[in-house]
Amino acid sequence: LAAGLDxxxxxxxxxxxxxxxxLGSVAGEFLRELAKIVGPDHVLTAPDLRAGYExxxxxxxxxxxxxxVRPASTTQVADIVRLCAETGIGLVPQGGNTGLVAxxxxxxxxxxxxxxRLRDIGAVDPISAQVTVGAGVTIARVQELASEAxxxxxxxxxxxxxxxxxxxxATNAGGTHVLRHGSxxxxxxxxxxxxxxxxxVNRTSGLPKDGAGYDLPxxxxxxxxxxxxxxxxxxxxxxxLRRRAAAWIAVESVGAAVELAVELRQGLExxxxxxxxxxxxxxxxxxxxxxxxxxxxxxxxxxxxxxxNRDPTPELVDALSAATGVLDAVIASDxxxxxxxxxxxxxxxxxxxxEGIPHKLDVxxxxxxxxxxxxxxxxxxxxxxxxxxxxxxxxxGHLAEGNLHVDVLGxxxxxxxxxxxxxxxxxxxGGSVSAEHGIxxxxxxxxxxxxxxxxxxxxxxxxxxxDPKGILNPGAMFPG
Amino acid sequence: LAAGLDxxxxxxxxxxxxxxxxLGSVAGEFLRELAKIVGPDHVLTAPDLRAGYExxxxxxxxxxxxxxVRPASTTQVADIVRLCAETGIGLVPQGGNTGLVAxxxxxxxxxxxxxxRLRDIGAVDPISAQVTVGAGVTIARVQELASEAxxxxxxxxxxxxxxxxxxxxATNAGGTHVLRHGSxxxxxxxxxxxxxxxxxVNRTSGLPKDGAGYDLPxxxxxxxxxxxxxxxxxxxxxxxLRRRAAAWIAVESVGAAVELAVELRQGLExxxxxxxxxxxxxxxxxxxxxxxxxxxxxxxxxxxxxxxNRDPTPELVDALSAATGVLDAVIASDxxxxxxxxxxxxxxxxxxxxEGIPHKLDVxxxxxxxxxxxxxxxxxxxxxxxxxxxxxxxxxGHLAEGNLHVDVLGxxxxxxxxxxxxxxxxxxxGGSVSAEHGIxxxxxxxxxxxxxxxxxxxxxxxxxxxDPKGILNPGAMFPG
Numbered sequence: 001l002a003a004g005l006d007x008x009x010x011x012x013x014x015x016x017x018x019x020x021x022x023l024g025s026v027a028g029e030f031l032r033e034l035a036k037i038v039g040p041d042h043v044l045t046a047p048d049l050r051a052g053y054e055x056x057x058x059x060x061x062x063x064x065x066x067x068x069v070r071p072a073s074t075t076q077v078a079d080i081v082r083l084c085a086e087t088g089i090g091l092v093p094q095g096g097n098t099g100l101v102a103x104x105x106x107x108x109x110x111x112x113x114x115x116x117r118l119r120d121i122g123a124v125d126p127i128s129a130q131v132t133v134g135a136g137v138t139i140a141r142v143q144e145l146a147s148e149a150x151x152x153x154x155x156x157x158x159x160x161x162x163x164x165x166x167x168x169x170a171t172n173a174g175g176t177h178v179l180r181h182g183s184x185x186x187x188x189x190x191x192x193x194x195x196x197x198x199x200x201v202n203r204t205s206g207l208p209k210d211g212a213g214y215d216l217p218x219x220x221x222x223x224x225x226x227x228x229x230x231x232x233x234x235x236x237x238x239x240x241l242r243r244r245a246a247a248w249i250a251v252e253s254v255g256a257a258v259e260l261a262v263e264l265r266q267g268l269e270x271x272x273x274x275x276x277x278x279x280x281x282x283x284x285x286x287x288x289x290x291x292x293x294x295x296x297x298x299x300x301x302x303x304x305x306x307x308x309n310r311d312p313t314p315e316l317v318d319a320l321s322a323a324t325g326v327l328d329a330v331i332a333s334d335x336x337x338x339x340x341x342x343x344x345x346x347x348x349x350x351x352x353x354x355e356g357i358p359h360k361l362d363v364x365x366x367x368x369x370x371x372x373x374x375x376x377x378x379x380x381x382x383x384x385x386x387x388x389x390x391x392x393x394x395x396x397g398h399l400a401e402g403n404l405h406v407d408v409l410g411x412x413x414x415x416x417x418x419x420x421x422x423x424x425x426x427x428x429x430g431g432s433v434s435a436e437h438g439i440x441x442x443x444x445x446x447x448x449x450x451x452x453x454x455x456x457x458x459x460x461x462x463x464x465x466x467d468p469k470g471i472l473n474p475g476a477m478f479p480g
Numbered sequence: 481l482a483a484g485l486d487x488x489x490x491x492x493x494x495x496x497x498x499x500x501x502x503l504g505s506v507a508g509e510f511l512r513e514l515a516k517i518v519g520p521d522h523v524l525t526a527p528d529l530r531a532g533y534e535x536x537x538x539x540x541x542x543x544x545x546x547x548x549v550r551p552a553s554t555t556q557v558a559d560i561v562r563l564c565a566e567t568g569i570g571l572v573p574q575g576g577n578t579g580l581v582a583x584x585x586x587x588x589x590x591x592x593x594x595x596x597r598l599r600d601i602g603a604v605d606p607i608s609a610q611v612t613v614g615a616g617v618t619i620a621r622v623q624e625l626a627s628e629a630x631x632x633x634x635x636x637x638x639x640x641x642x643x644x645x646x647x648x649x650a651t652n653a654g655g656t657h658v659l660r661h662g663s664x665x666x667x668x669x670x671x672x673x674x675x676x677x678x679x680x681v682n683r684t685s686g687l688p689k690d691g692a693g694y695d696l697p698x699x700x701x702x703x704x705x706x707x708x709x710x711x712x713x714x715x716x717x718x719x720x721l722r723r724r725a726a727a728w729i730a731v732e733s734v735g736a737a738v739e740l741a742v743e744l745r746q747g748l749e750x751x752x753x754x755x756x757x758x759x760x761x762x763x764x765x766x767x768x769x770x771x772x773x774x775x776x777x778x779x780x781x782x783x784x785x786x787x788x789n790r791d792p793t794p795e796l797v798d799a800l801s802a803a804t805g806v807l808d809a810v811i812a813s814d815x816x817x818x819x820x821x822x823x824x825x826x827x828x829x830x831x832x833x834x835e836g837i838p839h840k841l842d843v844x845x846x847x848x849x850x851x852x853x854x855x856x857x858x859x860x861x862x863x864x865x866x867x868x869x870x871x872x873x874x875x876x877g878h879l880a881e882g883n884l885h886v887d888v889l890g891x892x893x894x895x896x897x898x899x900x901x902x903x904x905x906x907x908x909x910g911g912s913v914s915a916e917h918g919i920x921x922x923x924x925x926x927x928x929x930x931x932x933x934x935x936x937x938x939x940x941x942x943x944x945x946x947d948p949k950g951i952l953n954p955g956a957m958f959p960g
Contacts, residue, residue: 199934218698454679465945
């Protein structure tokens with residue numbers, strides 16, 4: 001690991017990390033009680049065993065956990081939460097640990113509650129087109145289950161092999177098919193979750209319509225483990241479409257990309273995905289994944305995917321022929337070529353990480369202001385640079401939702417000024433400081449700027465009502 | 481109005497209605513303050529002016545309002561709510577008053593806050609495919625706005641000319657296109673709402689992805705005016721599809737209807753709607769809307785609609801030819817014939833009301849238990865009858881979601897035993913006591929049976945946190 005990683009970047013300075021050495025007798029008693037619940041093998045206290053749960057995958061955020069506990073059932077989760085409520089010790093739910101805003105990085109003496117052993121898998125019900133799975137099941141596994149039963153799953157993202165159902169629901173993760181099927185929350189037909197007092201809410205019947213009281217699952221979606229620990233989910237599946245096609249399209253600018261997106265969205269019924277890459281993203285991916293799909297360099301690239309039961313290639317070709325602003329396009333209509341285009345797009349995040357520790361922001365901006373936004377961040381990055389060192393801006397993301405991932409390389413990871421400038425621009429343009437990654441610990445001081453006082457007050461009132469002792473993911477979203 | 485309607489059927493006996501006569505000086509002062517906010521013309525206190533706001537459209541539920549106040553802006557709503565918070569006087573938000581569970585029927589000395597004057601209409605934004613409208617705008621008007629701009633709106637329901645945006649969001653109304661586009665909540669890209677202290681939450685930026693904090697709009701959707709007064713909504717529009725087709729299909733039973741629905745859902749990409757009618761529903765509609773589309777009588781009928789940019793008729797014909805269980809089918813591929821089929825389906829509720837005051841339940845049951853459910857309700861209704869008088873059961877609804885509207889005619893409207901028996905069966909089968917109409921006042925004593933203690937406790941904690949004085953729609957969902 002690179003130097004400096006034992007700092008927790010972007011966290012409020014007040015949130016100090018506790019040492020796990022020298023636990024007193026109360027703490028020892030707590031650990032013994034944990035061991036009674038899950039068995040001693042599943043309470044990890046040794047630093048080397050805890051290590052993988054204490055740092056995020058980008059290496060930007062590191063914390064310290066009092067212990068890592070790995071329950072295997074909802075009952076065990078409930079017992080752990082009850083024990084935490086009794087002792088006032090915080091718990092940080094953690095799924096595949098693929099988060100990007102330190103939402104699952106422990107601080108303040110909390111334990112990590114890893115959901116990875118919650119791997120129960122129900123049978124796919126073809127009548128409701130749903131399946132119930134444990135929170136620790138990965139997205140890739142859900143995709144497999146769906147496929148084996150003749151369906152598909154509505155969410156796909158690059159971290160599919162590690163990201164869990166629980167974690168992606170807790171952050172309302174998006175990915176590349178939001179345009180067609182919505183974010184993770186939209187796949188949720190029901191949830192099982194443990195509340196802050198250890199009681200269990202079971203809404204897994206999977207009814208597509210259920211107006212009996214408040215939509216608690218909808219509130220828990222995106223609440224980042226601060227209101228409940230998700231233990232299982234009833235997921236809706238979507239029909240599997242037999243054929244897909246994709247296009248890699250060079251356009252002049254982000255403005256032209258938006259124009260193309262709006263046109264295609266109106267005309268292409270089979271639209272599955274609309275992704276954006278700037279030239280830096282394409283160049284970085286090309287360095288790792290072979291030659292650029294289109295040799296000609298362009299400031300902006302759009303990746304389009306369509307899917308249908310009949311071959312959607314003709315429809316895609318027609319739409320692109322009629323569209324304005326297409327400089328050049330490559331169509332992929334066989335699976336190998338389509339996958340190659342996606343590998344290129346999905347390789348961007350890893351290619352960035354290979355260059356160093358980036359400033360990494362996930363934001364959304366209204367589509368009609370996306371061009372203004374890109375101009376603004378270029379200016380911000382330019383102003384941060386010196387003659388000797390010019391920061392490196394990489395922008396890519398989910399065009400249809402105005403959701404861009406903004407990465408800046410070549411700036412001290414501890415220097416939050418560039419993040420602040422970019423996020424302020426987002427707020428000024430009516431955008432969101434977090435589109436699909438959540439607030440976590442990295443962006444919590446931004447939440448009060450992103451939401452006005454009444455809105456923030458309502459969120460805090462809900463948090464206090466459902467978690468009066470503040471034991472659920474303390475420090476995430478709100479100050480600990 | 482028929483006799484007995486001054487009773488509020490199905491309400492808890494404890495929730496007495498107050499007389500509005502003999503208001504003391506405090507109450508007079510309150511009314512003068514209301515008049516200062518909205519002008520004296522928009523504070524209705526005379527019984528004849530209040531009357532239309534105090535009874536639901538079926539005539540089953542009647543209450544009494546201290547006054548009806550009709551604000552024209554979010555600021556006026558905020559001032560009214562603040563005044564209510566100061567005086568402790570409850571307010572019942574009311575949209576088009578098309579609800580079916582007395583969710584907008586005033587009780588306990590509350591005022592009615594009618595949202596019908598909140599009719600601001602923004603320009604349709606073709607880039608985001610969204611529009612911002614006031615809570616009092618009707619669904620029909622939103623459909624028109626969408627159509628004029630080359631889009632469509634995802635929700636359609638029989639009460640479109642009266643039902644408002646605010647009311648349909650507050651109940652998360654469904655309608656006939658849920659299968660394709662989801663319920664009303666799914667059309668919500670953002671909300672403006674007034675909280676119980678009169679503060680205003682503005683989340684109308686319309687970002688398709690916004691992970692900055694809790695999804696307050698998702699919590700407000702379906703909360704029936706108990707957490708906030710919705711004043712405006714940012715609504716997503718959907719692409720307008722050029723062609724549609726429909727089929728009226730006779731099948732043997734509700735079980736066969738479910739089987740057909742599952743098959744069509746898998747194979748028909750262009751599926752828009754899947755509706756169910758039992759023989760009683762078809763017969764009632766036929767008596768008012770002309771001859772049955774299929775002469776042959778069958779226990780169950782399915783209405784299917786498909787829509788696409790190309791003519792979807794061939795696809796529909798192919799799917800029905802391949803499907804099992806089709807006894808007979810009529811295909812409508814021109815607009816006049818399609819509308820005739822829908823008029824038939826949509827005429828059922830009115831045809832029932834013309835026969836008398838029904839017991840009217842909106843429930844959802846898992847699809848694989850729908851046949852068991854129908855057997856059960858037939859048994860319940862049979863057991864309630866005598867040799868002299870046999871109750872009349874009419875069942876219709878939204879097949880794809882297992883959402884049935886169960887109407888029973890010929891039973892004393894005050895006799896809640898039949899509702900209790902049917903709703904208990906729903907709970908026993910893992911269904912929902914309210915699919916798309918909400919809990920309101922009519923079903924509130926069922927909410928504790930529908931949800932377990934932890935779940936109900938969490939809902940109540942949220943209610944108390946956001947409305948500590950209990951002024952927002954007191955008596956709806958929870959006891960007043």
